[in-house]
Structure formats: structure tokens, C-alpha cells
Amino acid sequence: MRKAVLFLAKVSLLFLAPSCFYSDPEIFEVEPVPGDPPVFSVSTNLDSLDHPPVNDSLELIYQVEISGGELYYVYAEIAGTPVFESDSTFGLFWIYPGMADSTGVYTLSMDFYYSSNSNSLAARVGYEALVDHLQIPLDFNGGGQK
């Protein structure tokens, strides 16, 4: 009898141990219903120019129009080198000949990150964005070297 009781006690302890810790495995899963994406457009002072030359310097002015959303971040680089970043819908920066490795045509790449309106968790806290790319070929004609 004693052995049986002890055996039962051991088995009970083994099976009941998980009951000592409250746990709820359920997770509330949601399929977000996306809203309409923002209407986005960007214009620059170089839009009308073809391969604008970078002599002593070149000023770039951009203007973002966005409705139904928010602009998070603007990032610009030339040949992998960051040249500008901002979170403003309007901005300007200068491009100098030394920003290119050598003479020639280099592309100024600008990325515009803005709200996705997907209603997901990441979107609600600003960790999810749509991105628009703008590329402007620039003619670094030898005004300066790195």
C-alpha cells in the first residue's frame, strides 16, 4: 500500500508540475485591413534638366506632396556615399564635385519613406513604410576630385 501511494504521489507530481505555472498559449491573430495608400509625389529643381552638371556646386531642392499619410524619412546618396537625410517634406542640399570618385555621370539616388496605411502593428508605430525612389543622373565634369 505504501509503495502504491508513493508511486501515485510521484506520478501525480510529474503530471501536475506544469499546473504550478499559469500559462495561456492563445495569441490573438489579426489580418490587418489596409487603408488607402497615401497619394505621394515629389518634385525637384532639377526635374527639367538633363544630366545637370556639377561644376563648383549644385543645389538640389526637393518638395514632397503627400496626402493621407506622413513622410518618415528622406535619404540621398551618390555612388553609395550618403549625401543627405531628413524627415522634412521640403529640403535642399548641395552637391559638390568631390562627392564623386572621378569624372563622369553618377546617379543621385533619393529614397522617400512614407506611411503605408496598412494598419499593421509595424505601420501603426512607424516601422513599416512605402518607399519611392528618385534617380537623377548628374554630370561630374571634373570640377573637383576626392
Add this chain to the structure above:
Amino acid sequence: MKKSILIISLFLFLPVQNSPGQDAGIKLYLGAGSVRMEEMKYLQEFILSTYPVEGKITSSFPPFSAFSVLVFKQLFEQIRIGGGYSFSTTGGKSSYSDYSGSLITEMAATSHRLGAYLSYSVWGGELLDLSLYGKAEACMSDLFIQSNYTIASYTNSLQNKYRAISPAGTVGAELSFRIKSYALGLSAAYLVDLTGELKEKEEGNPLLDPNDFERTLHSDWTGWQLQVSVQIPFRF
């Protein structure tokens, strides 16, 4: 009046024949208990309201495990005294998950109670025994709150531990079925927790009501307990 008191006294001290009582022994209780925990539910709802998305409370301090171990001595034919340890646990969870990440807040509460035990056998037969019992206990409550969030590739976790000490008492009834010198029982009891203020385990800062910083939140284990029991004599 005197006659009534006399009758009640005779009833109380009437010997109970063939009761499953032993000189001394140990009783193990296993079951589930409900808890009030109103302020923890309130805190859980507040935490959910801080989510940037529409989350959901998937569990809110439901009835969960309740164990006890008790050492007793048969003081008189009907009366047992003893002491023991009791454990209860419950908790809550709120969560939200979508393709971009998840927010999960888990609350786990445990109660450890040490106390004295007094039992009175009101009816005893060849095999069955019905007794009433009470416990006076000191209750130590632990509350563990953990929030995990994963958003895109960013992951973080926050943990807080709180503790409260409070007096508590239990009254209950138990029906026991005798098997040789052992007994199996079914017990229904009501635990009254006089509630204790929750304070951070390490810093000692009180867990304040987020909507009223003058008020400290309390744990409250008040509720029903339903348990099965096994009685093992010290002399096998």
C-alpha cells in the same frame, strides 16, 4: 437559551464513531480555485489600452490550480489541528499578432500561504466523514508581468516582479471516504484574502494605479476552491 447552548455543546462534543481520523497524518489537496483579482483585471485592461493596435485579452485570471499540503494531529475525536502550506496560481494574457509583429503581455500570479488548520468532524460513519474546517493563513502573493514585442526585426522584452503580503482565511467543508487507514476526500472552501499592496520585489516601489497615482494596487485571492484530497497516516 441555556438549553440551546447545551444542545449545541453536546452535539459538538458528541463522539464520532468510525471516523477516518488518525492520530496524525498528512493531507494532500489538489484542485482549482477561483480568484477575485479585480485590480489585476483592471491593470490588464489598462495595459491593453496602451497598445497601438486593437489587441485582445485572451485570459483574465480564470480559476486555475490550487494545491495544499497539511500536517494534522487528532486532538479529540472530532477535532483536528494542524498546519500547512497552500499554493494557488492564475494569470492573464493579452496579445496582438499580425504579419508585421506581435505584442504579448502575460501576467502570472502565485499565492503561497502558510497557516494553521482546525477541523471539526460533524458527522462520521463507517466509511464517510463530513467535516468543517478553517484555516488562518499568511499569504505571500507574487505577480510577474512580462511584455514582449516584436516589430519587424526589432524585439524587446520588459519584466516586472511584484510581491504582496496579506492575512487570509479559509472556511470549508470536506467529505471523506475511508479506505483502510487512508482517506480520499472532496473539499469545497472559500478563501478570504484581506489583500496586500503590491510592491516591486527589488526596489520596493508600489504598483500604482495608472489612473490614480495615490492608490496602490492589490492582489486579491478571495474565491472558491474545489479540491480532492488524499489523507495518509504517519503510521502506515
